[in-house]
Amino acid sequence: MPHPSPPPDDDSGALFGLDALTPAPAGQGPSFRDSPTARRLLPVREIHAEPAAAASPRGRQIIARFPEARVITVDSHWRIPGLHGNEGNVERWVRVKGETLVLGERKTLTTRPNGRSADWIAPGPSNGCAMACAYCYVPRRKGYANPVTVFTNIERIIAHLARHVARQGPKSEPNQCDAESWVYDIGENGDCSVDALICDNTADLVRAFRQWPTAKASFATKFVNPDLLALDPRGRTRIRFSVMPADDSRLLDVRTTPVAERIRAAAEFLDAGYEVHFNLSPVVVRPGWQDAWTELLKQLDDVLPQRVKRQAAAEVIMLTHNRDLHEVNLGWHPRAEDVLWRPDIQQAKRSENGAFNVRYRNGVKARAVDDLRALIGRHAPWLDVRYAF
């Protein structure tokens, strides 16, 4: 199989020259998602849609946003021959993420307990992502070469969440997720900032959570979308900017906003009404990783104003990887595998769904977590680590 080159640099960071984040006020002027920058990221040419999803109000809005796209009817968003699975798409891996969308309806509305990052994992508004981080597990259920599926029945998702929030009542005891609110992760299988380039699902969720005083939405992101600044979350949404050393990010975080811009954006998101946390993730153990993280922590300390530091907290997540994803990556971005696939320091773990995952050996992982905690203590002592995993 031919090995296509890694995506050119201008397919990642250079797309996002976001000098000023301030979005146009609601109802005035074009939003960021209509900008040439956003259009370059998502030049949608094909929309695979379940009939009910295409006919729904949200589906019609999305199809209208991309008038040049060909709409192809599919029976189920779960299995689209030629699009899902890993075969055949490896060489188009990055392109398919920008040029193709899937519209479906979320049939199963289940909120699952978590307890680590969030109290609950909400049924998310999407599955898949238009970014292409080499370690990403998000597309695992549809094969690794697949684009964003947008769930168009967002009103059912929100109604389900409203009932769930009401059933919990107030949170009686603080925990590592939050001192006062029940935290719902709304972005387990995608990136809500990227979803907001496509439709208003993220906006609808942010607006819903601001009416629920006992609950808080939370999502991790690697993309700075200035449109989110206009949503007025009133402290009821926690945005978690994922950060890693710049060299790792340039190699691994394909199509995302550069880390320095994510860090610079933090204050504007706080001022716009978000709680702003950080995901230090994934931590990739490689020669020199401690020096690289030291640089990053110093950068956080230098750039972030006090008001961000006062409310910030972090999650530390060590890399986990997967054999199937390793095989896929060898087909489109083999250099990433030099740092991601490290049998000398990793151990296998078969997951509940039978996937062959690898993670750092217990001793390696424990030492790395200790090292990183010590570095945080030295260079960013204001950063509370909510959990390290």
Ligand code: SF4
């Ligand atoms: S931004 Fe997040 S969801 Fe998207 S590819 Fe990267 S890790 Fe996956």
